[in-house]
Amino acid sequence: xxxxxxxxxxxxxAEPILTLHQVQxxxxxxxxxxxxxxxxxxxxxxxxxxxxxxxxxxESGSGKTTLANLVMGLEAPDxxxxxxxxxxxxxxxxRPPFPYGDIQMVFQDPRSSLNPRMxxxxxxxxxxxxxxxxxxxxxxxEAALVELxxxxxxxxxxxxxxxxxxxxxxxxxxAIARALVTRPKLVLLDEPTSALDxxxxxxxxxxxxxxxxxxxxxxxxxxxxxxxxxxxxxxxGVLYRGRxxxxxxxxxxxxxPSHEYTRRLLxxxxxxxxxxxERLVEEAPNGGV
Amino acid sequence: xxxxVLQVEELTLSFRTAAxxxxxxxxxxxxxxxxxxxxxxxESGSGKSVTAQAVARLLPEETTVVESGRILFxxxxxxxxxxxxxxxxxxxxxxxxxxxxMTALNPAMTVGDQLMHVIRHHHGCSRxxxxxxxxxxxxxxxxxxxxxxxxxxxxxxxxxxxxxIVIALAMSANPALLIAxxxxxxLDVTVQAEILKLILRLARQHGxxxxxxxxxxxxxxxxxxxxxxxxxxxxxxxxxxxxxxxHPNHPYTRALLRxxxxxxxxxxxxxxxxxxxxxxxxxxxxxxxAPRCVHRMERCDTRPPLRGSxxxxxxxxxxxxxxxxx
Numbered sequence: 001x002x003x004x005x006x007x008x009x010x011x012x013x014a015e016p017i018l019t020l021h022q023v024q025x026x027x028x029x030x031x032x033x034x035x036x037x038x039x040x041x042x043x044x045x046x047x048x049x050x051x052x053x054x055x056x057x058x059e060s061g062s063g064k065t066t067l068a069n070l071v072m073g074l075e076a077p078d079x080x081x082x083x084x085x086x087x088x089x090x091x092x093x094x095r096p097p098f099p100y101g102d103i104q105m106v107f108q109d110p111r112s113s114l115n116p117r118m119x120x121x122x123x124x125x126x127x128x129x130x131x132x133x134x135x136x137x138x139x140x141x142e143a144a145l146v147e148l149x150x151x152x153x154x155x156x157x158x159x160x161x162x163x164x165x166x167x168x169x170x171x172x173x174x175a176i177a178r179a180l181v182t183r184p185k186l187v188l189l190d191e192p193t194s195a196l197d198x199x200x201x202x203x204x205x206x207x208x209x210x211x212x213x214x215x216x217x218x219x220x221x222x223x224x225x226x227x228x229x230x231x232x233x234x235x236x237g238v239l240y241r242g243r244x245x246x247x248x249x250x251x252x253x254x255x256x257p258s259h260e261y262t263r264r265l266l267x268x269x270x271x272x273x274x275x276x277x278e279r280l281v282e283e284a285p286n287g288g289v
Numbered sequence: 290x291x292x293x294v295l296q297v298e299e300l301t302l303s304f305r306t307a308a309x310x311x312x313x314x315x316x317x318x319x320x321x322x323x324x325x326x327x328x329x330x331x332e333s334g335s336g337k338s339v340t341a342q343a344v345a346r347l348l349p350e351e352t353t354v355v356e357s358g359r360i361l362f363x364x365x366x367x368x369x370x371x372x373x374x375x376x377x378x379x380x381x382x383x384x385x386x387x388x389x390x391m392t393a394l395n396p397a398m399t400v401g402d403q404l405m406h407v408i409r410h411h412h413g414c415s416r417x418x419x420x421x422x423x424x425x426x427x428x429x430x431x432x433x434x435x436x437x438x439x440x441x442x443x444x445x446x447x448x449x450x451x452x453x454i455v456i457a458l459a460m461s462a463n464p465a466l467l468i469a470x471x472x473x474x475x476l477d478v479t480v481q482a483e484i485l486k487l488i489l490r491l492a493r494q495h496g497x498x499x500x501x502x503x504x505x506x507x508x509x510x511x512x513x514x515x516x517x518x519x520x521x522x523x524x525x526x527x528x529x530x531x532x533x534x535x536h537p538n539h540p541y542t543r544a545l546l547r548x549x550x551x552x553x554x555x556x557x558x559x560x561x562x563x564x565x566x567x568x569x570x571x572x573x574x575x576x577x578x579a580p581r582c583v584h585r586m587e588r589c590d591t592r593p594p595l596r597g598s599x600x601x602x603x604x605x606x607x608x609x610x611x612x613x614x615x
Binding site: 059170198200201203206225230231232264265266268269270271279280 | 326332333448477478479480481482485486489504505506507508509510511512513514530534544545546548549550551552553559560561562563565566581
């Protein structure tokens, strides 16, 4: 039931798997009838190393989802370049071939990310439509799917059920299995625990950790929950209004944040586990906060 | 000892559904003293929001059955009041802040008009006086350009600003009790911190008692003095926040504290709680947490009473004994 924080030294030397180079993305939005340009990704550059958990944190509107969409090939950048395993997968203008099946995503809310009218079998085999027939045959067989379900902690008979027959935590397990069915190298986790009850969150985090070792995965973990980020990530990038303001090892980021915004973000997170943790409530009687 | 503003006594409440009665609260008891901040903590299905809505009598009458117990607000039972009496209390003596500010506000009315409406209703004052009160109410929730904001519609404001407006509305009648139902869940952390400070400052300034509903232990530790931990419709533990967070007595509270990653801890192992939240239609006969509890023993097949002294109480057969530490 207990998983220790992993040794991150081996990862530090690993080769890059995903590289963003000066990635730019603008959107035109209407504000009171006037078209205004919003820069959702402003010259964003960072590298994710093979085998690590790279955290992307930031508040709403900081550009986390835009970056995820760019990496997944759902949006094309206006500038810059994204490479995966040494090959350019996104750049402005032309559309390079996308490595379908090698990059997958787990979404925030399994209630909306799973098609309610599909049985788990169909949900799991759908991503295989985008990969080669060999891969499809290898991982799409009933035996392979049952094995995968076992690896995410679900029983074989789950295969013939509908999403509504499962609890929130189990549904997220299905979503994780769907992401892994093509045996990807990189998985984007977009707030995978924030729609779950707190007593179930830890189970899902531990599952993701054990699957990472089992499948040799690299994760990009998008979150605004700093507690989970601190526990789960090796390195963290902090996004603020479309700009990456800081990238650091998790321990460095939390103990010595260098950017003003990171400090503000960390100060705002309520904590309880320190005996001397600062509490608002006791400052109050003498004159307020 | 200060007088209680709110006393919930052995409240057992059910919902009428197509599948029959579902008991969502079982023997819930706690109290809030004047000017005190109490956190009601729990996960989905724990009954925290139902409790809050029962206090303000916001639950649909046709489908809600109060089986037993009382909710005493300023000494009177909310459950037996007429709707007319309740209207005098709701909004005026009990303020309510909802989780989603966008749905709590009227989208087709400017902020100023909404406040004006409520203030005139509560104070019965002239338009001119009401306008001044609107201005003051907005300043009180730290809105820097009250004139500008008063002319805006909710959709033109950020989530944090909207929640400030909702707080201004809830506090406009100077209630004795403010119920805040997950007021910061939909907000970013930096905004959350500002809203928590604001609620705390207003409560202290006006001597308002606050019932704060949340699933976030960090938030409780920040602004509450006492906390009530709910699980599957029952109070499993209650007491001063400091004591509970330092020495949780109920296995559920302990497990929760170890299962939720906190920013201040790194390297400490995270311990998942096995199993899932129980289905309220098929609860275990004894302790509600027993199926997931690592300390389960034979006795746990009968329901443990909530026992304790003073402010502290725990519903666990282990309470008072040395729990094997694992």
